[in-house]
Amino acid sequence: MALFSRSADDKAPIESEPVGKRTPKQSEQVARNRRPLVPGDRKEARRQVQDKMRAERQKARLGFERGDEKYLPPRDKGPVRRYVRDFVDARLSIGTLAMPMMIVVLVLTFINDPQWRMIANIVLWAFVAVVVLDSVLMAWQLRRAIRAKFGQKDAKGHGWYATMRAVQLPFMRMPKPQTKLFKYPE
Known part of the structure; x- marks a missing residue:
């Protein structure tokens, strides 16, 4: 039995093949990442940042208007809320006339x-x-429809959301209506 040497049944280390690229040296990484802390033309750099932010905001706004899940706030996310929006948009509500009626009064x-x-x-x-x-009737109908489609656990808590959407004029609703009038979701 050898104290400081390898025993006969130990296996020699296996030579592994290199995987991918070699790790760059620190000096190479620093040289690659080196750029001025302050841009040469501050006004131009600021304008570019503003243009980029404006484009991102525009993209998010359009996504929100279309009802794209990625851009919706937590209040509007999920298949149940989408169903609620489609249900309200398909229904002819008296609450839609609330704003014009208030102006007449x-x-x-x-x-x-x-x-x-x-x-x-x-x-x-x-x-x-x-x-x-009308809002109470709509909330009751909506709860029945949600219960039939999504089950009991998702049936509560959507009446106020639906009512607030129903009292808005259709062209003011956000996200924009995705269904036509009287075309109820399945």
Whole structure:
């Protein structure tokens, strides 16, 4: 038994083949990465950075408008939220008329006749009641549709999201509507 030598049954180390490129020396890496800390033309460099940022923001905005999952905020992400958006966009909601109705009522309140003001006030509150009823009905229908498609666990928490989307005019909705009116998602 040899104390400081290799035993007979030990195997010699296997020579391995080099894989890929050799590791560059530190001096080569430093030389490759060397560039001025401050660009030669600061205004030009700043303009290039601004152009790059503007292009990235434009790309993100267009992606958000199209409903691309990558660019959506967490509030709008997921297949259930997409289904909710499509459901609301396919439905003709009374809440869509909320903004134009508020403008009409606002104009009627400027009329000096107290009778017209009273009529405008009654019309406003009646319209608000109808919008609330329509929103409750829509949330109930939506919950049933989500439960049928995605299951029980995903059925809650989408009513307010749907209501807020339903009271916006269709051209103001973000992400933009992906479905036509009365073309409900499967």
